[in-house]
Amino acid sequence: MSARAPFAFALKRSGLRWALGLAIVVALAGHALGRYDIRFADSLDAMIYDAKVRLFMPRTTDKRVAILDIDEKSLAELGRWPWDRARMAELVNALFAREHVAVLGFDMVFAEPDASSGLAVLDELARGALADNAAYRRALEGLAPRLDYDQRFADALAGHPVVLGYYFSNQDASSGAIGAPVMNARAFGTHPFTLFDWTSYGGNLPALQKAAQRAGYFNPVIDFDGSVRRVPLVTAYRDGVYGALSLEVIRALFGDAAVTPRFDDPGDPAAPLSGLALTTPRGTRVIPVDENGAALVPYRGAAGSFPYYSVADVLARRIPAGALAGRVVLIGTTAPGLMDQRTTPVGEVYPGVEVNANLIGGMLDGTIRFRPPFAAALQALALAAAGLAMIFFWPWHAPARATLLGAILFAAIIGGDLYAFARLGWSIPMASLLLAVLALYMLNMSYGYFVEARAKRHFAALFGQYVPPELVEEMSRSPEDYSMAGRRAELTVLFCDVLGFTAIAETLEPEALARLMNEYLGTMTEVIRAHRGTLDKYIGDAIMGFWGAPVDDPDHARHAVAAALGMRAALVDLNRTLTARGWPTLWIGIGINTGPMTVGDMGSSVRKAYTVMGDAVNVAARLEGLTRHFDIDIIVGEATREQVPDIVFREIDRVRVKGRVAPIAVFEPQPPHEHADALTRWHAALAHYRAREWAEAETLLATLAAQYPERQVYALYRRRIDALHGVELPEDWDCVSAFDVK
Template identity: 35%
Template structure:
């Protein structure tokens, strides 16, 4: 890991930690994005409207035209209750506040008239009393609102049983309520709050608080109370999470168990607003009585009474984006409970999403930094697709709500930051290295330096290398007849063409020394069969040089053919960065390097262009190699056996080479035994070597003068041996 990679990882993990903590804090913007995501799920697959026994008696515009503006006198509401009761309504719930006396009551009107006889006043009808008498003994539920003033708390008409920890502080807090008319409060069978979204500033109703609390008592909402009254139940059973205070799990009302959030809210699974849900109040109050279809719709149903008239401003927005009367939300709450189609967001969902941000973010930082931004992006896209698919499937199959966007948004930010850091910092360093050294080093060495710049330090390692030296024949004479610019152009053309084969065969270009090339294999990384690859590079150089001469790439014409000599040796050398701290080269030194250079020099004496040492030849099975004799190398106390390289396995396994090899062996055996048949054998060998060109013929022409290279060297005089021993 490089220093900049370490910095990138540290900065990336710090960003992951910040985003994880931000999600744990769950600011309003994230909550809003999450809610919008769940809204979209419902818009794609809304709850289907089912003909459940729930109806809304709507004080709509047609009703206002028929009976006058709102509020209506309560004797008309008494008639409405009477009609609904006669039609067999299971419960009648008013999404209406009755906090003040009826101003349209005759008694209220005459009370304000001066000089009215009190006795006469007492005999006038009181609409509040009429309404109170109408609801007495009937399954009527009245609603109450929340207030910021006063201390009024409505009575609770049902009992509460609890399981688990105390639930009183779990629901939204109710400090006070709007007082109801005393007689109405007493005569109502049930009381429920009508607030749909207390404590939230969102105009969209997504969750309905089924309970409110003041720390000592729980208060049901209008829909829950209507469902209780319709069943004739007397008690709510509230389940709290075991060993966790202030956390609710479900509410049982009669035969129905309702899963709720920790604060006792029901996630509203909205169905489209349809006309079948509504019955106009004007049709219920028709002078001739309600029509049969109206009676059929009301009979056995839980009836909510409210208004959809535009001027009364009781309009709410649902998750489907529809504007509906507030009373419709209460009706949909009961519909959802009766249908058993619930949505829920498990308590552990937040923890899972936070953990996902941490894990996904960490993985993205590591993949983007150490592999590549493209792989990180691909991995991130796969995880994104899985997150969306899993979230959607959980919603569709089980009604579970998991937020896919928070982890995805966090992962996008992390990937963008990590990718930017890599491109601007880490990859910039690598691009600079590649730009500076790409023309001179093998891809393996570039890869090592790019991913480990610390390797660019002084020092070396002992490794077995195959070292190659390449030199241009007759370069001094050639340079005398050329202008300096022409010499440079010639060298650039030749060395560029030849050095490409080093890189192509996984070698490392060490340096250019005038008209020479030094290269080696098996460093800085291991290279399998490095002697074979070095010799293949040499054979490719031979073919390239022949093509350049044939096409007159140097501009010398037919009068001058460029030649090269190549020496290759495999042995131990020290390889690493060498030089000064401020300026150094990656190079190799040692006996293997010296031997390779001396072998290249022997090409002139032997008269052949590619010579390899015995250690290299041992690693070249089936190559076309000919014994070139044992030659004394400068600086070496013993002679070194060399081999002329005619070709690769294709040549070495051919019948033509087999004949040449047999004749060649017979010749060197004759040289070794000082046989008189050597001259005759030499002629036979030269004849069999004709298919291999002029270079091989020159090799054998000089071989006739090198018979001693195939014989054992004479023993050193005893005096010399004793001097060496001393």
């Protein structure tokens, strides 16, 4: 036998297995080197990173940074947000003059003038009706400085180390003013970098920005799974490079310290960006960042790792003396209605202001972990070594031995990764290597295994989170007919919201509230899916769904109305369960509308979603808001009503909603406990009302109200008639009710 014969035999017996194994290694190596993305590997890397963060976070309280919280207590004592700028001026003066804080940062934007004092109205009188009244003008001149709340706020900011917040975007035109860049883009020379770039910003009032001088943006990086793991400390806008809120606070703390880029090899013009050098009177410290200028957030622990103080307590002097002295103070909010919550590795609901606090603490400690420049090459080299060993030299003929060696290799990779993360501060993605070991083990131990059909996997990944599995199955039979690209189509959209959710949330412990909402959202989502609906998103306690995409559905309006009726019925059963547990019952409002809209995968480079947009969508949201006014659980637009003529509806009103000039008729599906004759009397009463026949309408409404006292819509129209009695209406009175709700 020739020397080539054993190799030829091995190639014939194991050639396909070798080829598949090499394909796995090459594919994962390409991902490790950043040539392309493998979403599952990205997801696994994210999970591993999150687990390491939770495992090694110190879980201590950093008292160098304090958070002034616009919480529910502050809103209850000081009124709804935004507060007038005179109060903000009072707060700033108290923090610097009384509490002696070191630096003050605002995790918010003051974009619009404060007109709450009425000064604008007084000025208008001085220029108009009272222009000739010298006494009035003299009095106004003396009073104006006290009523110019924006100027009072600006005066309070001036001369203090204050950093205002702002944001960048790629959508609208710029507004307001922002601070100066930390450096010119030319500071990077010819070194490669890919900072996030923006086309516009939302800044503060120019007078406020001029007084404060300093400003920092608060745009995070939203990863593909919605979590915040990184924040760009520098970003590009036009010819400048601007600093994040956390970086600007650190600069202010060290006397407006200069920032310069730091490269892996300063003498090599092709060397990658490795950090930001912060020059302070105490020396130079380097803050590690990646090629996007972003830093990994060094989370100390769950929410509450920094001392929180209610703004109301600060203004009322209820905090201990010296509690804020010498500290960096950030003003932000945790009040649910103000929507500054983030998903993070350490909590699904995490205050956005505390993300910035973690970055500030990490920059002070020098504990920001980083991905070393050689991370990709190291991962690819390890993957090649382990992969080739497992493909060609692993003892697959001895399964027990192969399994033991595989387990040892797997444990060694994890142990090395944990050591590098905890002791060296390195964050090295290991998913490709771990996946290679696992995939090669499974390939060789179950040779001949075939993966699922590509089309089904593709559509399950794209649409499985939105539509029922049976629709994914239907779509996978002809994948060429479906796409996530944006398109124009007539669809039906539904918004559902829990009425009085804030009051409910106040009565329950967080764990109980989470269980209640999970049960509610799960129940309502199942109803939507059962009626072929596409789940768009959850917005707090609200649910958004639509019908007619991605799978065409000529009965989209009917299915949406049927889903709403099913949600009404399901809520009855759900409330029985909630009552048995001693929890409050839930009441919902549902708005449905049909019309042309854009549907597709929309968003930015950091996050996308399959969703709908358009005027018809906005109208549906407005109709959901009207359920509170009419005390009706389901309100349907006239376009939807026209497509389901066999369903019994009652017309409620003709309305003009926010954002639209043309009025629309709104309808309610026949209530389950009212007789058919009530519908006839109601429509007759509505006709008399619109004909200005008040007495006839009042008689019918009184009868209906007596028969169905729980129906507040009858009382609503009776109050309208009472208000219209004796009022001389114009001949072209159109009976349209205007609403300004969103």
